[in-house]
Amino acid sequence: MTKRLYDLDSHQSESNSTVLSCVPAGEGFDIVLDQTVFFPEGGGQPSDTGTLGEATVLHVREEAGEIYHRVDHALAVGKTIPGKVDWVRRFDLMQQHTGEHLLSFSFYELFAACNVGFHLALDYATIDFDKPVSREQIQEAELLANRFVWKNLPVQATFYETEEEIAALPLRKHAEGLTPPIRIVQVEGADMCTCCAPHCYTTGEIGSIFVVDASSYKGGTRITFFCGERALRLHRAQHDDLDALARRFSCQREAVVGAVKKLSDDYGALKKSERELAKSLNGYMATEFIQGASVAGKYHVVAQLTSGIDAARLKDLAQACSAEKTLALLLSESEGRLLYVLSSGTGFPLDVSELMPAVNAALGGKGGGRGTLAQGTAPSVSGAKEALEQIRSYFVKRLSDSK
Numbered sequence: 546m547t548k549r550l551y552d553l554d555s556h557q558s559e560s561n562s563t564v565l566s567c568v569p570a571g572e573g574f575d576i577v578l579d580q581t582v583f584f585p586e587g588g589g590q591p592s593d594t595g596t597l598g599e600a601t602v603l604h605v606r607e608e609a610g611e612i613y614h615r616v617d618h619a620l621a622v623g624k625t626i627p628g629k630v631d632w633v634r635r636f637d638l639m640q641q642h643t644g645e646h647l648l649s650f651s652f653y654e655l656f657a658a659c660n661v662g663f664h665l666a667l668d669y670a671t672i673d674f675d676k677p678v679s680r681e682q683i684q685e686a687e688l689l690a691n692r693f694v695w696k697n698l699p700v701q702a703t704f705y706e707t708e709e710e711i712a713a714l715p716l717r718k719h720a721e722g723l724t725p726p727i728r729i730v731q732v733e734g735a736d737m738c739t740c741c742a743p744h745c746y747t748t749g750e751i752g753s754i755f756v757v758d759a760s761s762y763k764g765g766t767r768i769t770f771f772c773g774e775r776a777l778r779l780h781r782a783q784h785d786d787l788d789a790l791a792r793r794f795s796c797q798r799e800a801v802v803g804a805v806k807k808l809s810d811d812y813g814a815l816k817k818s819e820r821e822l823a824k825s826l827n828g829y830m831a832t833e834f835i836q837g838a839s840v841a842g843k844y845h846v847v848a849q850l851t852s853g854i855d856a857a858r859l860k861d862l863a864q865a866c867s868a869e870k871t872l873a874l875l876l877s878e879s880e881g882r883l884l885y886v887l888s889s890g891t892g893f894p895l896d897v898s899e900l901m902p903a904v905n906a907a908l909g910g911k912g913g914g915r916g917t918l919a920q921g922t923a924p925s926v927s928g929a930k931e932a933l934e935q936i937r938s939y940f941v942k943r944l945s946d947s948k
């Protein structure tokens with residue numbers, strides 16, 4: 546069985562190993578070594594990557610107690626080769642993973658919230674707790690976890706040979722289905738639980754722990770957190786964004802929230818005023834459009850092409866044009882598309898759904914509706930004026946013939 550060097554020293558990133566077997570697998574080869582510094586995926590932590598001689602290690606997994614290194618090309622069995630893990634990736638994962646121990650311990654100590662799920666990805670990490678935790682509780686646990694970081698406590702891994710020895714330990718968590726020897730990870734004066742992954746030597750190596758998000762999850766809470774360099778990069782990016790906003794608003798960083806709130810309030814007031822103005826304008830336009838309506842027997846047809854009117858306002862305008870026994874078709878050239886609304890007033894004899902197929906066909910668009918209102922959109926505005934006149938003629942003829 547492969548000797549697991551990462552169990553003995555989490556900071557050993559290189560070793561010389563002898564290739565015991567090499568078999569084709571997937572698009573590469575599975576390599577078994579006599580000893581390895583590569584941690585296989587497990588304990589919620591992704592596997593190491595790196596190089597074995599000239600080959601690239603893509604993934605490492607454990608199956609039935611054996612460790613398989615998936616590499617991109619074959620290695621000679623019996624040969625001794627240098628192995629090197631991608632240390633930047635490994636150290637980042639160890640920072641997140643060791644930070645997870647401190648966060649889980651802090652939530653457990655303060656609020657008896659148990660970690661029931663842990664996911665560590667290359668760009669984020671989450672912990673699921675078995676009960677809801679509040680924003681204030683998260684901040685409290687985050688502070689306690691960081692205080693353990695600042696104490697720079699040793700992190701130790703020890704193998705225990707019997708269940709009796711383990712039963713006597715004050716474990717926060719005991720993973721099920723393990724057979725001795727069982728590896729216990731202990732942060733001196735803080736966390737103790739079963740764990741197979743490599744960790745920082747001391748809590749100081751974690752750097753800092755920062756909880757960025759929390760949401761309800763399966764009756765409990767899922768938190769997302771960043772440690773070490775990830776936390777620094779996040780703070781840097783968010784600080785730069787805040788600086789950019791402060792420059793944009795010509796204010797101090799501390800005043801940005803107030804400036805954004807004022808902008809949002811001003812925008813709301815402007816939108817309200819715009820809606821009122823549009824309503825008045827619609828009234829004037831409707832009067833003018835009705836005056837220019839075509840007579841079709843006992844009915845009237847309003848057919849007008851406008852521009853720059855959005856769908857909501859076009860609908861209001863068409864309804865304002867739908868006087869008694871009047872059919873109104875309004876078109877609007879808006880952002881390169883053609884919007885249209887067909888609306889009928891009281892005493893009009895037809896359901897608009899009977900007329901929409903002819904409108905859609907003439908304008909090259911899609912739309913529908915029923916009763917007194919239908920709406921549609923056409924991808925092109927070209928030829929809209931001519932099409933509108935065609936539709937007007939069709940409506941006038943059809944209505945002139947109806948009783």
Ligand SMILES: [Zn+2]
Pocket residue numbers: 588642643646730740741742744
């Ligand atoms: Zn661990």
